[in-house]
Amino acid sequence: xxxxxASPGDAAAVGAIYGHHVLNGLGTFEEIPPSDAEMAExxxxxxxxxxxxxxxxxxxxxVIETCEAMGLRQLVAVIGDSGNAGSLGLHRSLGFTExxxxxxxxxxxxxxxxxxxMQRALGxxxxxxxxxxxxxx
Numbered sequence: 001x002x003x004x005x006a007s008p009g010d011a012a013a014v015g016a017i018y019g020h021h022v023l024n025g026l027g028t029f030e031e032i033p034p035s036d037a038e039m040a041e042x043x044x045x046x047x048x049x050x051x052x053x054x055x056x057x058x059x060x061x062x063v064i065e066t067c068e069a070m071g072l073r074q075l076v077a078v079i080g081d082s083g084n085a086g087s088l089g090l091h092r093s094l095g096f097t098e099x100x101x102x103x104x105x106x107x108x109x110x111x112x113x114x115x116x117x118m119q120r121a122l123g124x125x126x127x128x129x130x131x132x133x134x135x136x137x
Contacts, residue, residue: 003062011036021045026081026113029106056090064094068122073130075120080106082114096120
């Protein structure tokens with residue numbers, strides 16, 4: 001498996017995967033899949049044929065690695081559906097902790113759906129001041 005950044009040529013495939021989750025899942029409150037040109041989602045969604053094979057963990061791990069390399073200090077995951085045991089478990093296994101629940105934030109598939117916020121420190125997190133060009137201490 002090769003994990004790489006998406007390119008413009010991937011828009012149709014990314015749109016198809018996201019569209020499946022729009023129509024069938026609770027990870028997004030959208031009800032109509034966006035066109036390829038409208039795709040601006042910054043999330044990890046897995047093709048339905050590949051769910052449960054560890055791909056999500058590999059992708060989120062790569063996101064964490066990339067964000068740490070950029071010098072970012074915190075990641076926040078917003079998970080649709082407080083009953084989404086798979087996504088919640090995946091994020092916990094990668095060091096995320098729950099920081100809050102928004103009850104009944106969206107209405108989809110005939111029911112109210114919660115969202116769960118989870119957080120993961122990167123690098124030194126809040127234990128050291130920020131550094132880098134243009135940052136005054």
